[in-house]
Amino acid sequence: MSAIAANLQAVLARIADACALSGRSPESVRLLAVSKTWPADCVLAAAAAGQRAFGESYVQEGVAKLAATSGDDLEWHFIGPLQSNKTRAVAEHFAWVHGIDRLKIAERLAAQRPAHLPPLQVCVQVNVSGEASKSGCRPDEAAALCHAVAALPRLRLRGLMTIPEPSDDVAAQRAPFCRLRELAEQLRAAGLTLDTLSMGMSHDLEAAVAEGATIVRIGTAIFGERHTL
Numbered sequence: 001m002s003a004i005a006a007n008l009q010a011v012l013a014r015i016a017d018a019c020a021l022s023g024r025s026p027e028s029v030r031l032l033a034v035s036k037t038w039p040a041d042c043v044l045a046a047a048a049a050g051q052r053a054f055g056e057s058y059v060q061e062g063v064a065k066l067a068a069t070s071g072d073d074l075e076w077h078f079i080g081p082l083q084s085n086k087t088r089a090v091a092e093h094f095a096w097v098h099g100i101d102r103l104k105i106a107e108r109l110a111a112q113r114p115a116h117l118p119p120l121q122v123c124v125q126v127n128v129s130g131e132a133s134k135s136g137c138r139p140d141e142a143a144a145l146c147h148a149v150a151a152l153p154r155l156r157l158r159g160l161m162t163i164p165e166p167s168d169d170v171a172a173q174r175a176p177f178c179r180l181r182e183l184a185e186q187l188r189a190a191g192l193t194l195d196t197l198s199m200g201m202s203h204d205l206e207a208a209v210a211e212g213a214t215i216v217r218i219g220t221a222i223f224g225e226r227h228t229l
């Protein structure tokens with residue numbers, strides 16, 4: 001078994017254990033393998049071990065890797081910060097975008113999504129940690145942004161995403177994930193259809209699953225430590 005296949009198995013076991021602890025079915029959590037900075041060969045090794053969904057944070061790198069693995073019927077998620085001059089490539093190549101934090105970006109993606117492709121699946125990114133430097137809309141802006149995104153053509157609003165401050169303490173890890181889950185519940189009560197909570201990375205996936213994550217975004221635990229950006 002390749003190292004990547006073994007790591008993948010270990011991550012799936014962590015997800016299954018975390019699900020068992022909170023009485024959730026392991027099928028309720030999808031694993032997104034974050035392949036940023038790793039070459040297409042690593043993606044192919046993970047795909048050979050059964051992994052279908054991959055996440056990329058840099059547009060050019062992601063598009064090149066997607067082209068290099070195009071025979072494999074993989075599902076690509078854009079998870080990085082997105083500038084308006086890069087939206088077209090994302091709209092044309094990716095299946096999902098996790099980091100919508102401004103209406104302008106969503107409007108461009110909607111206008112640029114090719115008609116022959118299924119709607120682009122999107123999550124609104126919320127900054128639940130409260131630091132001004134972090135990307136993501138403020139929690140009190142999320143309702144307006146979600147309603148506006150949900151009304152756009154060619155996009156399908158799936159849910160919320162967050163990247164909290166890293167912490168080694170499980171209780172501290174759970175707090176922002178809990179806030180995101182509660183925010184999603186409020187938005188559902190306000191009439192929005194949201195089935196996705198994209199939260200949890202290599203160091204905090206257990207906390208995220210305990211708080212209801214439906215997609216965990218895992219890079220390091222599958223592919224190893226990143227040496228470049």
Ligand SMILES: *Cc1c(COP(=O)(O)O)cnc(C)c1O
Nearest residue numbers: 034057079201202217218219220
């Ligand atoms: C890089 C990245 C991840 C993966 O982080 P790891 O700690 O390597 O698991 C998850 N989400 C986003 C948005 C990222 O940029």
